Amino acid sequence: MEQRSFDRLGRHVGIIGLGAWQLGADWGEVSESTALDVLGAAVDAGVTFLDTADVYGDGRSEQLIGRFLRARPGHGLTVATKMGRRVPQAPEAYTLDNFRTWTDRSRANLGVDTLDLVQLHCPPTAVFADDRVFDALDTLVTEERIAGYGVSVETTDQALTAIARPGVASVQIILNAVRHKPLERVLPEAAKAGVGIIARVPLASGLLSGRYDEHTTFAPDDHRSFNRHGESFDVGETFSGVDYDLGLSAVRRLAPLVGEGRTMAQFALRWILDQPGVTVVIPGARTAEQARRNAAAADLPPLTEVELAAVRATYDELIRPQVHDRW
Numbered sequence: 001m002e003q004r005s006f007d008r009l010g011r012h013v014g015i016i017g018l019g020a021w022q023l024g025a026d027w028g029e030v031s032e033s034t035a036l037d038v039l040g041a042a043v044d045a046g047v048t049f050l051d052t053a054d055v056y057g058d059g060r061s062e063q064l065i066g067r068f069l070r071a072r073p074g075h076g077l078t079v080a081t082k083m084g085r086r087v088p089q090a091p092e093a094y095t096l097d098n099f100r101t102w103t104d105r106s107r108a109n110l111g112v113d114t115l116d117l118v119q120l121h122c123p124p125t126a127v128f129a130d131d132r133v134f135d136a137l138d139t140l141v142t143e144e145r146i147a148g149y150g151v152s153v154e155t156t157d158q159a160l161t162a163i164a165r166p167g168v169a170s171v172q173i174i175l176n177a178v179r180h181k182p183l184e185r186v187l188p189e190a191a192k193a194g195v196g197i198i199a200r201v202p203l204a205s206g207l208l209s210g211r212y213d214e215h216t217t218f219a220p221d222d223h224r225s226f227n228r229h230g231e232s233f234d235v236g237e238t239f240s241g242v243d244y245d246l247g248l249s250a251v252r253r254l255a256p257l258v259g260e261g262r263t264m265a266q267f268a269l270r271w272i273l274d275q276p277g278v279t280v281v282i283p284g285a286r287t288a289e290q291a292r293r294n295a296a297a298a299d300l301p302p303l304t305e306v307e308l309a310a311v312r313a314t315y316d317e318l319i320r321p322q323v324h325d326r327w
Contacts, residue, residue: 001046001298004279006078007194008169009117009148013078015273016298017049018042018291019200019282023064024057028219030286032064039068041288043077045295051172051198051282053082053121054106062109070111080170080198081106082121082152091126096136103145119150119172122234128161138167150196154234155327159186163195172198172282174327175275177208177268177311178250178319179240181327187277196279199272203265203283204240207247210255210264214248241323250318257307262300269297271311 001014023035030038039050052061062081069075083102087093106115118140120127127133128151137149150170151162159171159182171190175182176199190197203209205224218224227238235241242250251264258267265283272281285291303311 001048001295003048004196006117006148006169006196006279008167009196011078011116013049013280014046014295014298015278015280016047016269016295017051017198017280017282018047018294019284020050020052020061020065021056022284022286024052024055024059024061026056026221026223028222028286034287035064036068037288038285038291039065042285042291042295043072043075045292046298047291047295048076049078049080049280049282051080051200053085054102054109055082055085055121059105059109062106066109066111078116079110079112080117080119080150081110081115082119084121084123089124091124091130094120094123094127094130094133094136096139099136099140100143100145103140107145114144115146117148117150117170118146119152119170122152122154125155125158128158134165134167141167150198152198152200154236156181156184156186160189163189163193168195170196170198170279172200174201174236174240175199175272175278175281176202176204176240177254177271178204178242178247178315179236179323179327180312180315180320181324183275187275191277197277199278199281201237201240202272202281203268204242204247205238207239207242207244208251208265208268210251210258212248214245236323236327241326242319243322246318246322250314253314253318254311257310262297263293266293266297266300267303267307269294270300270303271308273298274302274308 003012148169152172
C-alpha cells in the first residue's frame with residue numbers, strides 16, 4: 001500500500017487506515033470476535049493506521065485494539081486515539097491534570113507506554129485559541145505519555161487555527177464526495193505546514209457505499225437513527241450533515257461512473273485519496289470483508305478528470321447549497 005508521511009510526527013502510514021468507532025459503539029452490535037476479525041483483515045490488507053477514541057464504547061474500542069496489538073508483536077502500526085469528550089464540553093476542562101488522567105486511561109486500554117498520536121476530540125472552539133492547552137499537550141510529549149498530538153475538528157476555521165500551532169501533527173476533518181469545503185484552504189495550508197490530514201467520515205456514514213435506499217432502516221443504537229438531526233452530537237458526523245434523501249440522489253447520480261472492477265465505496269475512497277494534502281483516510285468496517293474491500297481502494301488508479309469533474313458538479317449542484325457554509 002502507498003505510504004504517506006505525517007511530517008511532524010516522523011511517521012509514514014498506509015493511505016487507507018481503519019476508523020474504529022464502530023468497534024466500540026453507536027453503529028449497532030459488533031461482537032468482540034467480529035471486531036478482532038475486522039482488525040486482522042485490515043492489517044493483513046496493508047492498513048497500518050488505526051483511529052479510535054476513549055469514548056468509543058467507553059473504552060471498548062481501545063481495549064479491543066490493545067488486545068489485537070498484544071497478539072501482533074512487532075506490528076508496526078500507528079494507533080491514534082482521542083480525548084476530551086468524557087466530560088461536559090467546557091473549555092476549562094482541558095487541563096494538564098485531566099490530560100494526564102485521560103491519556104493514562106488510554107495507555108492502559110491500549111497496553112502501551114507511549115501513545116502514538118492523541119487528538120483533542122472536537123473540542124469547543126475556544127480551546128483552539130488557548131495557549132495553555134497546547135502547552136499542556138507539549139508537556140505530555142516531554143513526559144513521553146504521547147509521541148505527538150493533533151486535533152479532530154468540526155469546522156474548517158478550527159482546522160486552520162490548529163494548523164498554525166507549531167506542535168500540531170495532524171488535523172482530522174470530515175472530507176468526502178459530499179463534503180468539499182476542506183479542499184479550499186485546509187488541505188493547502190496543512191500541506192504547507194507539514195501537518196497531516198486524516199480524512200474521516202469518508203463514506204458519509206455509509207451513504208456513499210451505494211447500499212442504502214429510502215427503505216433502509218438502522219438499529220436504534222446506531223447513530224444513523226438517533227443522531228440524524230443532531231440530537232446527541234454534531235449532525236455533521238451523521239451522513240456528513242447531508243439530508244438523507246438528498247444524499248441518495250447524489251449517490252444515484254454518481255453511480256454510473258463506478259463501472260466495472262470497483263465498488264461505489266471504493267470510488268468514493270479513491271476520490272479522497274486523489275485530493276492533494278490527504279495523508280490517510282479512515283473508513284470504518286463492521287465486517288472483515290468490508291475492511292478488505294476498503295483497503296483495496298488504495299490499489300485503484302486515480303480517478304479521471306471526467307470523473308473528478310462529475311463529482312464536483314454533483315456537489316455544486318445538489319449538496320453545496322445545503323452544507324458548504326455550515327462547517
